[in-house]
Amino acid sequence: MKLRANLVIGGALFALAILVGLLAPWLAHTDPVLDANLMNAEEPPSWTWWFGTDGQGRDIYSRVVYGARISLTVGIVSQLINSVIGVALGLSAGYFGGWWDDVVNALTNLMLAIPSLIFALAIMAVLGPGLTSLLIALGLTNWSFTCRIARASALSLRSQGYVQAATVLGYGDFRIMFTQLLPNMLGPLIVIGTLGMGSAVLSEAALSFLGLGVRPPFPSWGSMLSEARDQITTAPWLSVFPGLAIFLTVLGLNLLGDGLRDSLDPQSRSRRT
């Protein structure tokens, strides 16, 4: 795999976000929720308060650091749910074809016709706000691209010699799907999964911004933006830093996705030539 700029920068940004989330208790200066002190409310960024403080005197830096946990958990877990659903449906539809393929296709088209954020919003409205509802809502609404790719790959791989050879050797349907098809479509699935994680981080921010996501006082980047809305002119650091965190994470994931796509593209793989 050739190292490319987008792969390296994207990977580094994503790794940084993960590290920050993992090491939050050591990196944060104060407790993100409890250490409120009205004596130092709305302090601008300084040596003491790197990213400034909010209206309740909480350290924005510490809240951004802890916010990484929620944003990344939502991004990763909900995309995993999407990937599992999309692969299960798309792979089986492409492999079996027939009426099952029609059903999956109809379902996919339905999902594509409804904007996923609107769909997630509807689910959140039913389930109520909170982390679990977020994971469910975002995990159930963004699998259609994964499904499309898995289905198309299964369709084209199905006629490969090694898939037919496996049938001849007595492999059952599920063994064929898991050993012959899935490993050969992993590249595009990883790419779409990485890009999907980025959009899930954004969706989390959007839903939390609308007050449907993680409940205050727990910090997520989206909920911080939401709370900062009224002070955007008086205390812009309240929205700049969580916004920057979202921007860098999503940028990182998109670059990583693009980089992986370039590197996993069979045409550019040097060992094939």
Next chain:
Amino acid sequence: MTAAPLLEVEDLRIDLDDGARRVAAAEGVSFRISRGETFGLVGESGCGKSITALSLIGLLRPPLSIGSGVIRFEGREIQHLSAAAQRDLRGNRIAMIFQEPMTALNPVSPVGRQIAEMFVLHKGKSWREANQLAVEALASVRVPAPERRVHDYPHQLSGGMRQRVMIAIALACGPDLLIADEPTTALDVTVQAEIIELMRNLCAERGTAILMISHDLGLVANVCRRVAVMYAGRIVEERGSADIFRAPAHPYTQGLVDSLPRLGSRAALGRTRLKEIAGVVPAITSFPDGCRFNPRCAQASDICRTNAPTADFLEAGGLVRCHHHA
């Protein structure tokens, strides 16, 4: 009392359903293979050899299907077995290797794992045992340094090595019948001989019967005790391979024999051109009436154009389908 043959094909007809109508892609195909026997199926490309092979393991897929006839493996009719029972035959009792060693292996899985999978799938071995057996299987097909080679991916192996791996996979479970469909057509001539030799020796050691399919009569006659010649979906001649070479009875077989270079002949020395059979195999949808070989046959007479020849059993054993056979 004679034991039932290992494989028995009786009056097999394979239908091709092109949406509008059903045509026979193969018909009246009958042959038997005993335990440990080597049997060859020869004919030009498009004669119906591969679809016959697929029908034997229950793998004809639409638009092709078995129209009529019986296929018995150890006396059991394959068509009437459950899907699970058919699957258990495949790879375990009847194995098959193909022409393309380049594409028949999964590119993202180490070859050792692909061999081991057979032991896990059909013999209920643990992965640990299976991996060990895979090394032995690779050693048995004379792949050097098998304990290292099991970790290789297919793209790291040459065509010949890949076909060895395919043979290791096919013979892993000790099948009773190995179907080899053009197993060496895609390989270099020098490698071909090695692979054929290996396959023949391994099967002879283990008592595995071979159904060898090829367009190359010389190759098949070399490996097999008996040979059936197929033309346009019908078996036109079936005899011992020495006989068929010495005195081909059917004009088509004659043509195949004449198109082979003979050791020491002028053609083999490159001085004269080899004789070829003029014309091509007709498409399934436009098989001629009567004997299907008649447009290409020098001996064709009026009856050949109207009546399909029936089987004549030869005194020396074997059969031929031709109105004017030798």
